Amino acid sequence: MRLADGHAHLTKLIPLGRVAARLREAGVAAAAVMVREAREERALELARRCPGRIWPLAGGRLFQRALQDGAHKSRAGGVRRFRGFAASWWGARGEKVFAELGRALDRGVFRGVGEIRLQHRGYGSGVPEMKCDYDFAPDHPVILRLLETCSRRAVPVVVHLEVDVDRRARLAAFARALQAVPRARVVWAHGGPCDAATLERMLGQHGNLWAEIQPLVRDTYSRRVPYLRTFPPLTGPDGRLRPHWRRLWIRRAGRLLFGSDCRSAPEYGCLRVRAEDMRALLAQVPEAAARRIAWDNAAALFGRPR
Numbered sequence: 001m002r003l004a005d006g007h008a009h010l011t012k013l014i015p016l017g018r019v020a021a022r023l024r025e026a027g028v029a030a031a032a033v034m035v036r037e038a039r040e041e042r043a044l045e046l047a048r049r050c051p052g053r054i055w056p057l058a059g060g061r062l063f064q065r066a067l068q069d070g071a072h073k074s075r076a077g078g079v080r081r082f083r084g085f086a087a088s089w090w091g092a093r094g095e096k097v098f099a100e101l102g103r104a105l106d107r108g109v110f111r112g113v114g115e116i117r118l119q120h121r122g123y124g125s126g127v128p129e130m131k132c133d134y135d136f137a138p139d140h141p142v143i144l145r146l147l148e149t150c151s152r153r154a155v156p157v158v159v160h161l162e163v164d165v166d167r168r169a170r171l172a173a174f175a176r177a178l179q180a181v182p183r184a185r186v187v188w189a190h191g192g193p194c195d196a197a198t199l200e201r202m203l204g205q206h207g208n209l210w211a212e213i214q215p216l217v218r219d220t221y222s223r224r225v226p227y228l229r230t231f232p233p234l235t236g237p238d239g240r241l242r243p244h245w246r247r248l249w250i251r252r253a254g255r256l257l258f259g260s261d262c263r264s265a266p267e268y269g270c271l272r273v274r275a276e277d278m279r280a281l282l283a284q285v286p287e288a289a290a291r292r293i294a295w296d297n298a299a300a301l302f303g304r305p306r
């Protein structure tokens with residue numbers, strides 16, 4: 001069964017040839033690739049090297065950097081904190097930020113925008129990728145304008161929005177944003193993470209929301225990242241998909257996709273295991289649902305210019 005990875009990253013350091021090789025080894029037929037602390041051009045370069053197999057996304061640097069620069073900043077315990085939207089910064093620079101994003105999207109080479117980290121806890125420089133802490137309300141006018149910018153160009157946007165703390169308020173704000181821009185197509189990175197009942201409710205209420213599944217069956221993720229402990233287990237002690245997750249996968253098969261979240265070279269070394277685990281879980285739902293989750297949804301979101 002063809003498998004797409006809806007959530008892969010490129011950093012400044014990772015060799016593109018290695019990423020291409022690992023995707024091939026894992027049997028990942030196509031991947032949505034988002035830059036982290038690297039220029040968007042790197043994703044385009046990877047796409048040139050792997051024709052038809054990379055869906056490059058914009059904004060992982062271009063827009064995230066603007067969120068950082070335009071935030072109220074502080075630093076504590078090795079964590080850089082970015083909170084909210086400084087009115088003076090966005091007043092002076094906002095037009096330029098959106099013009100630049102618009103120009104990037106108008107090139108017609110990017111298949112979406114992401115990963116935009118809206119609510120993302122930082123743990124300090126000792127934990128990989130976790131030195132920054134972000135808190136940006138998803139229903140702030142700046143983010144609504146981001147959703148509108150993407151929706152006008154018919155590209156999806158991948159957002160990272162954790163809801164394990166301040167859960168009720170964050171879900172309500174996310175719901176308001178999804179309602180405010182109904183034509184946006186929003187992919188919820190890691191499906192929150194949240195429990196199956198909450199995800200079911202959010203997907204049921206918002207037809208413009210998709211969610212990624214990040215299987216943590218065999219733990220190939222850094223144990224030093226406490227955030228990963230907030231993921232509800234997909235499988236029981238027998239290794240089978242838990243019944244409530246299985247029901248959700250079948251009922252919402254049109255709205256789910258696989259996301260490996262590979263970033264570093266060691267993580268790409270685990271992509272094969274992550275893809276194998278995803279395939280083993282997909283084998284436990286009817287084939288039509290599995291096919292949509294494995295490939296069809298990602299291909300419809302990122303795969304073809306509209």
Ligand SMILES: [Zn+2]
Binds near residue numbers: 009115
């Ligand atoms: Zn990510």
